[in-house]
Amino acid sequence: xxxxxxxxxxxxxxxxxxxxxxxxxxxxxxxxxxxxxxxxxxxxxxxxxxxxxxxxxxxxxxxxxxxxxxxxxxxxxxxxxxxxxxxxxxxxxxxxxxxxxxxxxxxxxxxxxxxxxxxxxxxxxxxxxxxxxxxxxxxxxxxxxxxxxxxxxxxxxxxxxxxxxxxxxx
Numbered sequence: 001x002x003x004x005x006x007x008x009x010x011x012x013x014x015x016x017x018x019x020x021x022x023x024x025x026x027x028x029x030x031x032x033x034x035x036x037x038x039x040x041x042x043x044x045x046x047x048x049x050x051x052x053x054x055x056x057x058x059x060x061x062x063x064x065x066x067x068x069x070x071x072x073x074x075x076x077x078x079x080x081x082x083x084x085x086x087x088x089x090x091x092x093x094x095x096x097x098x099x100x101x102x103x104x105x106x107x108x109x110x111x112x113x114x115x116x117x118x119x120x121x122x123x124x125x126x127x128x129x130x131x132x133x134x135x136x137x138x139x140x141x142x143x144x145x146x147x148x149x150x151x152x153x154x155x156x157x158x159x160x161x162x163x164x165x166x167x168x169x170x
Contacts, residue, residue: 008059008060009168010057010060011169012057013054014055015055015058016029016051017056026054026057027111028141028145030044032073032144033108036067038071040075040076052083052087060111061112067108068105069103069104069105069106070103072100072152077098080098080152081098097154098152099152100153101153101161102149104151104164109142109145110143111142111143146166147168149164150163152164
């Protein structure tokens, strides 16, 4: 009997390079979601202090759910303040309001651990592998991705807006 994994898709962003020197690239931002609030774990802040999100592509399995994002958590606000200069906005002070301008919709996913794929898969090759792929998707990292973009307003002297989104293959 063949195991089928429904709803495995290619998704683009938001991603970061966890350890580019070691070849650990395109990891999903480890967003958390609870009761309408999107956030980041505090442990993530020390690993990504100045990196802007990318849109690198990853394989994910959709776990489902349509969850409305209505507020921004404290750690995500800290991240936005920390990388504000990267968006060309200079320093963003602690008293600057960071709010949801347009609510987004997130869904829970798991990212496929690249160790479970043939080494040549990113090169576009369909060569024969020397071992069978794993059957239980070991080393998936869970996160929340965007079915509908989330727009965050940063109320500096001249307000600016940050849009978090995910590009899905359909």
